[in-house]
Amino acid sequence: MVILIVATTIDPASINPANALLAMPGWKPGPFFQDDMKSFVNQEVRVLQHNKSIIAEDDLDKRWQEATGEVVGEVIFLSKHTAVSNRPALTVHPIGVPHLREGEPLPQGGRPGWAAPPNPRIGPWLRLLKKIALSHNLVPEFEITLEGTHHGPVTSKPTMFLEIGSTEEYWKRQDAAQVIALLIWDGLGLGGGDAVGNWNRESDKNKVLLGIGGGHYAPRHMDIVLKDDVWVAHLLSGYSLPMEDPSQSKVDSESKEIGGTWKEAIKAAYEATGSAFPGGEILAHLDHKSFKGWQKNAITGFLSEQNIKVGKPNDFI
Numbered sequence: 001m002v003i004l005i006v007a008t009t010i011d012p013a014s015i016n017p018a019n020a021l022l023a024m025p026g027w028k029p030g031p032f033f034q035d036d037m038k039s040f041v042n043q044e045v046r047v048l049q050h051n052k053s054i055i056a057e058d059d060l061d062k063r064w065q066e067a068t069g070e071v072v073g074e075v076i077f078l079s080k081h082t083a084v085s086n087r088p089a090l091t092v093h094p095i096g097v098p099h100l101r102e103g104e105p106l107p108q109g110g111r112p113g114w115a116a117p118p119n120p121r122i123g124p125w126l127r128l129l130k131k132i133a134l135s136h137n138l139v140p141e142f143e144i145t146l147e148g149t150h151h152g153p154v155t156s157k158p159t160m161f162l163e164i165g166s167t168e169e170y171w172k173r174q175d176a177a178q179v180i181a182l183l184i185w186d187g188l189g190l191g192g193g194d195a196v197g198n199w200n201r202e203s204d205k206n207k208v209l210l211g212i213g214g215g216h217y218a219p220r221h222m223d224i225v226l227k228d229d230v231w232v233a234h235l236l237s238g239y240s241l242p243m244e245d246p247s248q249s250k251v252d253s254e255s256k257e258i259g260g261t262w263k264e265a266i267k268a269a270y271e272a273t274g275s276a277f278p279g280g281e282i283l284a285h286l287d288h289k290s291f292k293g294w295q296k297n298a299i300t301g302f303l304s305e306q307n308i309k310v311g312k313p314n315d316f317i
Helices: 012-022 062-067 123-133 174-187 219-225 262-276 292-304
Strands: 001-009 040-041 044-048 072-082 089-093 143-146 160-166 207-212 232-236 281-285
Touching: 001 062, 001 089, 012 044, 012 072, 012 160, 012 174, 040 292, 044 062, 062 072, 089 123, 089 174, 123 143, 123 160, 123 174, 123 232, 143 219, 143 262, 160 174, 207 219, 207 262, 219 281, 232 262, 262 281, 262 292, 281 292
Parallel strands: 001 044, 001 072, 072 160, 089 143, 207 232, 207 281
Antiparallel strands: 040 044, 089 160
16 A cells, blocks of 8 residues: 655645655655656655646546556645735645536536545644644744645545645745655654554544534634644535525525535535544534524534534544
8 A cells, every 4th residue: 555645846836845855765766657757666655746737637546556556545745825815824635526516617626526535644744734834933934724625636545735825935935845845754654753644443532523614724623623633534614515595595485405515515525534534433513603593504404314423622632
């Protein structure tokens, strides 16, 4: 079982951390994959470099296995982050577009209704990233944060993105690239230490946070995830939960059915989480303040119908 780390040469926030990682000991040229890609090997880790958009190459996990015979256990993508605020940031997030319907445009890749299994390292690595960034004096200049589930490319194995944001000045920062490289080096135990964030279904610390609601940077969920021993899965921000206000609907007002793809998004995220955390106790954590009353009632009712437990902050301690 190998770990695939994917970088693109057209993005400095992607290739610079990859190059910083490859400058560390133990790397050798990897197996041939395809003409326009290079690969490198160190223990069970494979770095793959291509020259397209980071969201353009679907099914790299399956294609790697078909080309090399090596089974991929997880995928980690390196990328730039953009934000309206332009604030410098180092971010970690799961991927998917579970709220989109077939036929809807896919401006950032993926597949309608799809959510990749979230990499179990997301929570532990967010906490490790904060420690490494602090030790390299990137905090408070850089914000260390989760992001909500969004964009592609399509994968079927546990996946996460590590990003540097939010403008070209920061995408090119070598100190930020070095921090991301160290996160991977230490987080995967390449230097001889213990890897961070390996899921163990036998552990008594098996509660997994499925975030529902809130803004893109998931502040209410972040408050919990920054505590030790909390596992984090998909984070469905408000925009990933399209809900049609029944008071604005032309449908019979007596019908309590609330339109939109919010149910499909929750189901896809929950099922993907289950595949990434076998044996885990998945608890939905709601950002209550982000919902109107009718939205909260609909969501909690649906979670109950689906036998998805709801967790309060203290349930994750």
